Amino acid sequence: MAKVKVKQEEALSIKFSHQMAPGDQRTFDLYFYLPTEMGIGSHTLDEEEYYHSGILGRRSYYSKGLHLPLVQSRFISLNKRTLEEFRLYLNLFAYQFAVAIETDGKELRQKSDASEFYMALDELCDVVIQLLKKFRRNEPSDPKWKSYFEHADNYLSWFCEQQLLKTLAYSPRSSDFSEVKEKVLSLCRSENHYREMVCKYNSMQTQQDANRISNKMLLLRRLIQQGVVLKEELKPLGVGLKKFVTGLATGLVMLVVSALIIKAQGFFNGLTLTLLLTLAVIYGFREIFKEDFRNAMWRFIQRGRPRWSRILRDTTTQAIVAKQLVWLEFMRSQDIPDTVSEIMKQRHSQNKVDSTVLHYRIATKVANKPFEAGYSQIQEQVNFSLVPFARHLERGKAKIYKESDGNISNESVERRYQVNLVAVLRDGKQQPEYARFKVTMNRSSIVEITESKLPDNIQPFTLESESSLNEDTQVVDHHQVEP
Structure with missing residues (x-):
């Protein structure tokens, strides 16, 4: 199993995710080598401001149930539990369901081939129908339990409809797959009718006001995250x-x-x-x-001191799950570890340009006791936005001229920059493991992320990069968690 997973998230962001078990002590370092020509440094980018605006992290319980078919295979009866257990496991399933369809929808929207897109959309529609039916067959009869079920059912119905409509909005243009498109639209209409006319979950005023329905669903999303996403208490150090x-x-x-x-x-x-x-x-x-x-x-x-401390708590029991220390600073060349410098020396001569190094480190110590609800791992996802970097980049103004049959034409070209990224992972007292990436970007998007080869004497860690990582792992199991 990969220790760290890396993928491009949106146009200008990179996401790293990894899992930890009880008693783990892990340090994860990222060294961003920003070319000097980008004009990014301590004089143009405030580290504290970037941490709060450009780095988004989420920590939650974890399992391997990633996509909708796996969610379906893991669904169990919720009625064989106490009220508290019912509420907890209902939240876990609803959260897993929501993240799974969000993950699959996001992957689907990246497909440009029409036949491949609509075939996958048809499968996604079938699985959503089956899961919603299976979920609703377990509706409790006890009024005390029913309100929790209705909140989850209302949100899942709305969220499935929104994800399917959003996916259709980004679909490749083709007139050969009208049946699939009509099938998806029919499901969306039936879910809308189910919420508003059959169950009457939302008032008429809420239905007609996009702001009200959006805010209500945001509240329901927060309710179903209770017990799944860990509560974070962030404290600045050195005040x-x-x-x-x-x-x-x-x-x-x-x-x-x-x-x-x-x-x-x-x-x-x-x-x-x-x-x-x-x-x-x-x-x-x-x-x-x-x-x-x-x-x-x-x-x-x-210099060299942690900037923030974070405590992660279980939202149900308030028990401390893990403690973290966070570093973020621009580093001097003499402070960079020798192994990281050795990795960067392997670059091709034409790529050896002067760089400013932005260093991010997060040290985690997980509590040495079993997690609640039978879970054996937590997952951390950290999303780095490169938008603050892109603001300093120049727009492409150059043109390439071509001649054909005496006619001269030109084509505008974009200015691209290459950011080198070295990742270092250390578990406990074990030897550090390394990985290096080349992030090619322009002012509007990340063009590509490629993994680079390390020197033979440096140990790499097990990695899933963007080419093989088209799946989000921010989901949780209902009953048992696989290691």
């Missing part, structure tokens, strides 16, 4: 140290300023205009250099 550095920097600057003032008073006799101008210049330089001096001191002291 007190930063205040101390600020005070120390201010004190040192004032010491210099005071010494200059005393010297100026001794040089000039009495309170003169020249003395006032000199004092004004001294205070002006103080304001100019105080912030720079403080920032330089803080960056020096903070």
Whole structure:
């Protein structure tokens, strides 16, 4: 089984996912080598701002049930449980169902061949129909249980309809598959009729207002995530140290300023205009250099220290599942580990350009006790948005000229950049394992992600890259979790 899975997510983002078991201690490092010509560095990109706006993580219980057919094969009766167990396992199934159809729909929308697209869409439609029927056959009769079922049923019906309609909206144009298209539309109409006319889950005002129905379904989604997605408590580190550095920097600057003032008073006799101008210049330089001096001191002291701590809790029991430390900083070349530098030295000579290195590290310590509900693993997914990088890139303005039969034509070409990415994985006290990627991107999208060969003396970790990883693993099992 792959230790880390890598895939392109949307146009300008990369997603990494991996799993951990109770008692695991794992450190995961990413070194982004950003070419200097991209103009990205500590002076143009604030690490803290990028962490909160460009890095999105999700941690949840995990199982191998990835796609809708696997969800169907794992469905079990929910009625043979207590009320609390029923609610927990109902949420688990609904969440797994929603993520599975979202995953399959996303994969389907990437297909450009019409026959392949509609064949897969037809299969997806069949599986959705079967799963919804199987789910509704287990509707409880007890009123205390029924409200939980109705919330999940309402959301799944709406979400399936939305995913199918969205997939059809991106379908390749073809008149040869009208039967499949009509079959999907018929299912969407029947689900809409089921929600609004048969079960009357949503009021007329909610049905007619897109904002209200969207917000209601968002609330239902949060309800079914209860007990599945782990609660995160993020805390910035070094707050007190930063205040101390600020005070120390201010004190040192004032010491210099005071010494200059005393010297100026001794040089000039009495309170003169020249003395006032000199004092004004001294205070002006103080304001100019105080912030720079403080920032330089803080960056020096903070170098190599974690920036944030995170506690992951089970949302049902509030028990601590794992603790994490997070680093994010621009690194100096002398601080980069020797093995990472050796990997980058293997590049082709034409690709050896000056780079700025952005380093991300997350160290996780999972609680050494069994998880709730029989789960044996948790999964972490981290999505890195490259949009803040793309903002600094130049638009392609060059043109390539061609001659044919005396006629000259031209074609606009885009400016592309290559970001090298080195990943390092270390489990406990084991030896680190490595992987390297080349991310080719332009201002609007990631063109391709390719894995590069490592030197023979460096151990790679088991990896699924984008070419073989067209599946999302953010799902959970109902009853048993496979390791």
